[in-house]
Amino acid sequence: MDEQKKNKLKELIDKSVVLKSIDPAEKERISARFMEMDDANADAVIKILEVSDDKILEMTDKMTASSRKVDDLMMQLREGSADIKRMLIADRERNANEQEQPKTDALLEELEDA
């Protein structure tokens, strides 16, 4: 395997999302084996690493988007909860005010006279 291919393979192994999830010693062992491969096999391994990482990242992107959607919904629920509290307070005040209407009316008539 030429130097250029070796560097590319090393870079892919370092970046590999899949290999990050395994035991470091095992990763080291796999990496060492890949570095000893001939050109044809190295090309196959490069293809494997590229495809698998792309796929995994595509899936994690999708999950990130879903997670954001969940965050948005939770935010809406927080706001909705606060809205309900405000509405109940306003409704209670309105009911109380309606009951006190005669008093308010008298006050307003006084204003008019003034």
Added chain:
Amino acid sequence: MSYQKNYSLSLLKGRFVFMSPPPDVAGTPETSAPAEKMDQWKYKDLEGQVNGFVATVQKDVNSVAAHFNMVPPNIDVTKFNDKGECTDANLKKQMAEKITNPDILAKVISMAQWANVLKNAVQNIRNDETNLRNAITASLEKIREASDMQFSAEGDTMAGLAPTLDSGNLELRQHEVTEAEAKAKQTELLRAENERLSSGDAAPKEAITQIFSQDVNMGINAKKFTNAEELNLSPTLVEQLRKYCARTKEGVVMDIDLDAVGAQTIDQIPIIEQSPGSKTIKVFVTPSKDGRFLQLSWDVRIPKHAGSVPVLHHNVLNIALDASAYQKTGEETSYEEPNLVKQATDEKAEAQNEYDKQYKEEIAKLKEGRPGDRIVFQRPVTEYQGDERTKSYTAEITIVKMHEFDGRADQYAVYRREVSPKRTRYQKMYAQDGASMNNLPSLPAGSTEGRISMMESRDATPTERIRGIARSYKIALEELSSESSALSLNFKTDRSKYDKALENVFALVENYGVNGKTVQMLKNAGFKVEDIAGDDGRTIRVAMTDPRTQEVKSKEVEMSS
């Protein structure tokens, strides 16, 4: 396998935790794109959070229930579909009856809907996460296979391995899961449908469809008794209706599309409608307590002849499901009065919703008009004494645009008079601020353009005028207070609503001035009101500090006498 030991996707522990770099990598400076993407995943217990929020919704619902003196319903989010419609007739009825403030009712429903969507979203993430775990396992197997092969089959090429690990392979795994889920879902739907059919729930709709396809106008304006035989209902259908009545303790409202059932015509006049332009009518289905009768009731508007104003007719059809409850031999007919489970509570709520919708639409048309503009329309009205329907007639409604504040109309006078069966005097309606009187529906409080007020500009007495102004201040200040709270608490809120509410108050100050009473109201609402030197020495400044930006906005006016 040994690599599973350090698998950072620790769903294996039974917790909903997302992937993060393993401990030995986490502290290593890593700037590559894949690592950045992986680092976006934070440890999260989403399920716990979601359950917490569903509990919050229930808590809010409990507060609402206590406020309206009702037994707190158990808000099971599965009782709301993706459109936010409540699928549980009992819960729907309970909420519509008790929660008299339409804004609060709408908010409770939307909260339950959001909680439902949230649950589904988390379930989707859980599925995605399973797929991701499978994909990582598959990739690792291929990588390990590749590394082993070099030594076990020296000289052989591994090129053939790569294509088997392409995205299609991974997608196939996902596809398998999705297909299995789809099949499970389909089975569940079929099971639910079978259950619904066998329980008789579908029977009333089928019966109504059959009856209406024969004659939608039967029993006009009168209670009518009949039985299944006269209606040509099959014995199977009658049996299902019996099952339905025996099982159901509450009535339901069903929407029936007249076109779909083959709406009848009267003297070739194909106008049979519950509300103008609608071909859907609502039928109230009420089982009797003993399960021997099923009562159907519905309203239709039928013109006496082509081109005439349709007249409202209220129909009631009692169907005897038990032969002894209704017998007809020769000239003699005997029947029993059904002992109904419920009266008109559902239809009252439905009518209220229908009114609200129409008023909102009509007032929206007036919004762009000028003070004095009016809209006149007719609609069927039903009056109730408690839950008992006491009177049905066609009413002529007149809505007059009264006041305009800085281009935004917010006050309307509403008049109603009966035009059928007889003409009566105009009745002036008094509805304000979400309250409803004399069967006139209120419009959602908080929507400025939707508020109906008794305030009248042309013939208002000075007292009415002062009351109207004070009410306008009260409404505007309440709105401002609500928006201000949201802004100051850093809720994700629409800032323009606060700005608009503040503008409304300033418009009142500018148009109507202030007096001792309104100055006090403004001060109570947080405005700074101060005398400033004016030409006449009576100018005052009304100022408000923005709760978020601390910017001060003010308006200067002369003090009213």
